[in-house]
Amino acid sequence: PRTVTLALIPGDGIGPEVVAEAEKVLDRAVAGSDVVFEKTRFQLGAGRFLETGDVLTDDDLEAISRHDAILLGAVGGKPGDPRLKDANIERGLLLKLRFSLDHYVNLRPTRVYPGVPSPLRDAGEVDFLVVREGTEGPYVGNGGSIRQGTPHEIANEVSVNTAYGVERVVRFAFEKAASRRKKLTLVHKTNVLVFAGSLWKRTVDAVAADYPDVAVDYLHVDAATIFLVTEPAKFDVIVTDNLFGDILTDLAGAISGGIGLAASGNINPDGTFPSMFEPVHGSAPDIAGQQKADPTAAILSVALLLDHLGLAEAATAVTAAVEADIAERDGTPRTTAEIGDQIAARLNGEASAPASNTKEH
Ligand code: NAD
Numbered sequence: 001p002r003t004v005t006l007a008l009i010p011g012d013g014i015g016p017e018v019v020a021e022a023e024k025v026l027d028r029a030v031a032g033s034d035v036v037f038e039k040t041r042f043q044l045g046a047g048r049f050l051e052t053g054d055v056l057t058d059d060d061l062e063a064i065s066r067h068d069a070i071l072l073g074a075v076g077g078k079p080g081d082p083r084l085k086d087a088n089i090e091r092g093l094l095l096k097l098r099f100s101l102d103h104y105v106n107l108r109p110t111r112v113y114p115g116v117p118s119p120l121r122d123a124g125e126v127d128f129l130v131v132r133e134g135t136e137g138p139y140v141g142n143g144g145s146i147r148q149g150t151p152h153e154i155a156n157e158v159s160v161n162t163a164y165g166v167e168r169v170v171r172f173a174f175e176k177a178a179s180r181r182k183k184l185t186l187v188h189k190t191n192v193l194v195f196a197g198s199l200w201k202r203t204v205d206a207v208a209a210d211y212p213d214v215a216v217d218y219l220h221v222d223a224a225t226i227f228l229v230t231e232p233a234k235f236d237v238i239v240t241d242n243l244f245g246d247i248l249t250d251l252a253g254a255i256s257g258g259i260g261l262a263a264s265g266n267i268n269p270d271g272t273f274p275s276m277f278e279p280v281h282g283s284a285p286d287i288a289g290q291q292k293a294d295p296t297a298a299i300l301s302v303a304l305l306l307d308h309l310g311l312a313e314a315a316t317a318v319t320a321a322v323e324a325d326i327a328e329r330d331g332t333p334r335t336t337a338e339i340g341d342q343i344a345a346r347l348n349g350e351a352s353a354p355a356s357n358t359k360e361h
Pocket residue numbers: 014018073074075076077078079090094259260261278279280281282283284285286287292293294295297
């Protein structure tokens with residue numbers, strides 16, 4: 001049998017609730033196959049920080065990076081919690097993982113599934129993929145402030161865009177477009193962010209020469225938010241920077257029927273480091289601990305994970321189970337666990353005996 005080592009980071013708030021369901025579905029999806037997932041659980045996030053003062057130790061990072069893949073729920077406390085002021089879980093944990101493991105592709109697919117209650121009345125056939133750059137932009141922490149707290153404070157947050165970094169993610173996006181409907185939209189703000197915009201535009205134009213079958217267009221990010229609502233079906237692959245991609249993919253989640261459906265993969269395409277799969281949403285402190293979270297995003301992240309590992313059949317089965325579940329949603333409230341159980345039950349693997357065992361780190 002093939003053994004896959006999986007680092008699990010359930011995290012905070014609804015993170016552990018949705019990861020529990022994702023695990024159920026993963027176990028069921030590979031049950032009876034020749035693949036065994038060997039899981040190690042890492043207790044990381046706001047909870048761990050409040051207990052120990054650690055955000056992500058070198059030992060944690062080392063241990064995580066020795067796995068084949070990572071599944072993360074969500075990390076972070078209630079925005080504004082004074083006890084977490086010095087922790088900066090998002091930067092010190094989530095971004096540290098994405099940067100250290102060179103997750104330069106942040107893959108965020110959106111589909112409007114048949115029967116889903118999307119806020120768009122007639123969305124049409126929506127199936128697009130946002131390829132969000134994951135290691136650069138304003139996220140790098142190249143900033144600082146002077147005269148803080150005075151009326152003369154200056155706060156800078158510099159967006160870093162390298163030719164190397166832009167080229168590799170743009171090339172990845174073209175590859176995806178070439179294997180899909182052959183349409184690529186660059187989203188940026190070249191009319192105002194002239195230096196970064198120019199680098200992105202020139203890079204797309206240059207790489208386009210290698211993909212003559214892919215039709216390329218460009219939208220300013222503000223206009224992109226219009227068309228994502230009015231004509232979402234026209235998009236195939238969108239390539240964009242780290243911050244624009246963050247914002248567009250929450251919007252994409254909303255139009256697809258809710259942020260509880262939006263999955264993502266932080267990919268290191270070179271395979272040097274493990275890729276990390278996680279729902280797009282956060283720890284949702286407003287509904288945490290109440291079994292109100294929709295675990296579908298975490299479950300669809302498992303499908304992305306399986307696909308990334310080359311387990312296409314299992315990935316397709318998970319997606320199909322989710323599709324079938326969504327098609328039958330009629331608004332009857334279900335707990336997080338009920339949704340997970342019902343999706344897992346749709347998979348035909350062995351009903352019993354999960355094909356995995358979990359260690360504590
Ligand atoms: P959020 O995504 O946690 O919540 C936004 C809204 O969406 C809330 O009303 C929440 O109840 C709802 N929601 C989110 N996931 C849902 C689900 N699965 N089912 C049903 N409803 C869902 O965003 P936020 O409130 O801005 O952030 C909360 C915390 O999470 C912050 O600390 C933030 O930094 C962190 N965060 C972490 C990640 C991550 O770990 N990848 C991502 C985004 C935000």
